[in-house]
Amino acid sequence: MKKIKKNPPKIVSDFKELVLTSAEKFGDKTFYEYKVGKETKKYSYNKYLSEMNAYGTALNARGYIGKNIAVIGDTSPYWALTYVTAVNGNSTIVPLDKELSLDAVCDFINLSECAAIAYTGAFNGKITTLAEKIPNVSLFIRLNSDDKEVDSPEGVNVVDINTLIEEGQALLDGGDASYTSITPDTEKCCSILFTSGTTGTSKGVMLSQKNIITSVNAACELVPFDDSASLVSVLPIHHTYEFTCTHLAAMNIGASVYINPSLKYASKSMQYYKPNGLVVVPLFLETVHKKVWAKINDEKIAGKVKAGMKLSNIALKLGIDIRRRIFADVLSAFGGNIETIICGGAPIQPNIIKDFNAFGITVLEGYGITETAPLVSVTPYQAPKIGSVGPAAIGTQVKVDETTLDDSGRGELLVKGGNVMLGYYKNPEATAEVFTEDGWFRTGDIGYIDADGYIYITGRKKNVIILSNGKNVYPEELEENLLSCTYAKEIVVIGRRDEKGSETSIVAVVFPDFESHEDMSSDEVKAKALEQLKALNENMPSFKQVSVFEFRDTEFEKTTTKKIKRFLVK
Template identity: 30%
Template sequence: MNSKDNLLQIYASSFRQNWDLPALTEFGSGQTMTYADMSRRIAAIHMLFKECGVKRGDKIALMGRNSFSWVVVYMATLTYGAVVVPVLHDFNVQDAQHIINHSDSVILFINESIFDNMEFDKIPQVKAVMSLDRREVLAEHPVTNRAVEKFLARLPEKMRRKYPHGFTTADIDYPDIDESELAEINYTSGTTGFSKGVMLTLGNLGGNVRFGVRSRLHFRGSRALSFLPLAHAYGCAFDMLVPLAVGTHVTILGKLPTPKLLLKAFAEVRPSLVICVPLILEKIYRNKLRPVIEKPAVRNALKLPGLKTLVFRKIRNQLVEAFGGEFAEVIVGGAPLNREVEEFLHRIKFPFTVGYGMTECGPLISYTPWRQFIPSSSGRTLPSMECRIADSADPERIPGEICVRGENVMRGYFKNPEATEAVIDAEGWLHTGDMGTLSDDRTIFIRGRYKTMILGANGQNIYPEEIEAKLNNMPYVCESLVVERGKHLIALVYPDYEAMDRDKIQNEKLPGLMEQVRSDLNRLVAPYERIDRIQLIANEFEKTPKRSIKRYLYNA
């Protein structure tokens, strides 16, 4: 690899070349940061790291909503040679503390409103807790004698002393680190018993970035609207890492992306590329488009070829305008797209494509530009990746497990060699846990989920076993199974009749008790893991000889 293709040198070069261009804008605040501003703030954080004794390879935890500070801390950690540990801002406190401890993080950057609910003594390896909201130390170990706080107060003065003529492009100097080195640990879940830290190297992130640059997904002066969580691999790679590598102007939404707010932001930003999850397109289709095409007059018009073309063109133009009107394509990922929605969008020639990936590949596995996209596919395997279908006599027609290897595949799970060996075989193939077929031209068609993981509507990974582990500890729950029904999470519960008999509780009291259980459970899990309904079942779940529940019997 040419040294200028090394990820850190890509950023050094981009920041120099795009020095005067806008890098980040916080939507609604009117605040914009140029690449020069961002580079200066990165340099200041590098000084802070040095003062705190942060070494190359040390872990830096980052927990908060998308913001200027979030992006700057992530990029500063990466370009210092430390390892960034993003933690989703809506993980509950216990799970977040577990991740911070498990990852061996030595510094934590966090929104103050989140830290208010944490206990500093529960994260003993963390030397200092820094606010993402302002230049402030929220907590540090007594043994440091407030050294970090004192240094932070003197930081502007120290920057002036180090760069007496101001911070310039010549001062951007990022270490030459081999891309096999660890860059990020991204936890696939926040639950203590099951959380796995995906170890992504500079090469894994670099593979995604270089592909995005070569494909011109973003380019110098292009515009991006970042509304997916940057703590997720998908949003991180294509709303931040690729854009900042080429000189894109990224507008950060920073608030809950409600349909009303998104439409306003699309109209103002007019992004050059839209990265989204299926939920957005599905909501637009169900709430806006389907009611129109089901009107009798429109239905009749669609029966006439000439009028049909006009109607479809009008719908397409309105939809394009809703997304800002100036984008090359909409890339859908993070969860499967509803087939009915996909077919309609293809019929009206809306410029969208569906990609496939997972955190373990940081995230991209396959993608095709919209003009070459084949409906019901998940795009073509990246040039830097190989794909094969395991245990299938005819991989083009008979589904098997999708296995991939190549530049983007993670190093493994942090401190979890057993879990690593379970998914990466001796030949380096990552077993994705998804079932599918593979065409001659390396296009992937996903046919179903091999694993039990549920993909939430906004692209979050939901692990039923984690929710069940908590649910099974609740009063009068003997065993449970969490399933997806439509867009809802339903908990099937077999009650603990022995406990009910012991406590002299009548059956008619069960629905009320279960509603209380649901309420208590939903306070323990992340917002996207909340259960919509508990459904009681009369008999024990059917099980295998190993006493595992036969899940497939209950997923319909």
């Protein structure tokens, strides 16, 4: 815990400085290590800088710098490079979730007026369909040059990223400084992030370089990582949490990042790369925690382990750390070298943090939302408090809205600072709703701040369901889909924690439309409703699917304005 950073990161002011400083400081050191088929490849800090300049120069020569560019697909150095190259040229990058349906991808690209799209292999074979539906996109950049199958239909401008890099390098060699001389505009929108899966319910969060860089600097300050850090990227890269707190912060620190090729290989990636740090969502820790205790109970050694935890805690108080020796098996779940895990995206149970600490792994809980780019706070490694998400990060102020205080002194958390978004894309009404008159951003989260300034999150004001994998599910989006059921009159979707309080299930509470089906018995109506609802549920990506359907015989209680009192539905 008292780790001293050997090479503290520099406070940077924009993406250009971030990439330049990192290349200067860390040069040929490996930044990314990743798999292409069975081959492992390495990507250095120097290569990142030189390829960014070449890629940007080519995009500029082709007229795409300054325009909006979408990026979608698997995590790869070239996904990250596209993001940084676009932003560095004062373009706006639109990162999209690769799990979206093709129709939703097209809707978002059209809505955000993108002129180009960069994609990885999964979109090969879909380019013809895509091109028809996104007529304003005139450049398709294939990011994975190693794909065996190349989908390049006639009349569609598909270009391999390596071709662009070569093209840009030739221009640079000929003295073209049109891209490299661009002065960063840190205040303009550089990234639009959509908050849910359909354009109807989604809001486009507009972030500036200043917003993102404020978070990068704060993340680097609050975690104990330095250039000896080796991380594994396991979360989806389009999430601002993953991209800012793993990829960009790692670059500033001088860390090395192994890209986990797929969720199913997460455990293997840990064994291969043996990271000393990780940035994860609670689901990862809950899963390992569950496994560890299942094994302990199975081997009937729970008593011994608990005694070991007690002993190691006593030894620790005496300044002797024997945790890593006696809990080597637990550490091996993460490869054996793990020291610090940053956990955010959803609340985590304090007992899991305590257990990991007892095993010798420091878990630091953080708090952030897309609208704050995302970092608001992390419990600091120098003085952590379990159960708290820490004091406001540098460059950020947090307070509780006095007008919303309940009897126990809890109220809505408000945030102000360099990390707070510019607003919602083409949605001034929604933007106005989330800012107070004096410019504080309303997070929608309820909590309190202790005497030392540490923030505690206790609930949410908004309806959003936060799964323990950090994914946000908007009940309205699911309800909209399910209400196509001709046997359902009212539906409320809620998140329900299991008995242990760890897993959140998505539950749909349904009031069937008995009135329109008077010729049928109530059981028949419910059976028909269930059949249709299950089929409609299949339309959604798996993480947005309802896992439990419950029926009620009476309609939901309403407010005077005829809105369902959702808070009564448990």
